[in-house]
Amino acid sequence: MSETPNDPAGSTHQFQTFANQAQSDKSSGPSMALIVGVVAVVAIVAVLVIGLMMM
Known part of the structure; x- marks a missing residue:
């Protein structure tokens, strides 16, 4: 009986593709x-505007 060959380069390539997709999704x-x-910044500007309006 012949067995299908296990190609570690193929699975490594598939993993690298998966890792690159996961990283690009995050960024x-x-x-x-x-x-x-x-x-x-918006909160600080809002506090300053409210403070100036009360003077």
Whole structure:
């Protein structure tokens, strides 16, 4: 009986393709640090505007 050959290069290539897709999915959107930074800037500007309006 003949067995199908096990090609480790093929499975390695498939894994590398999977890993690259998973990494590109993570980097496709904005990072959490960027979102937190934008929210912080908006909050600071809002506090300054409200403070200036109360004077």
